Amino acid sequence: MQQPFDITIGKIDYAVFPEGNDTYVIFKDGIEYVHLQKDTDLQWIKLDQETGTPLFETNDEVNQIGKEILAHVPDPDDEDGEITVGLPEEN
Secondary structure: OOOOEEEEEOOEEEEEEEEEOOEEEEEEOOEEEEEEEEOOOOOEEEEOOOOOOEEOOOOHHHHHHHHHHHHOOOOOOOOOOOOOOOOOOOO
């Protein structure tokens, strides 16, 4: 599964926590802000935070966050979520 990452839109920083199945929890200013799910590349759906049911309303900020999520390229060294430490070679 993809590791959490940060995105910036304008002057606002968001922390993105992938939940799987194209669903994400977004934090804004260190506070849980929104849950969203990918519908299409251009359309994202905001989920009700208490029930997890989709809220079918157009939300430009949610769509912009989704666009940045799709544009994010994970660091290949962090992709598996594990830290690799080189061991000294034996002679």
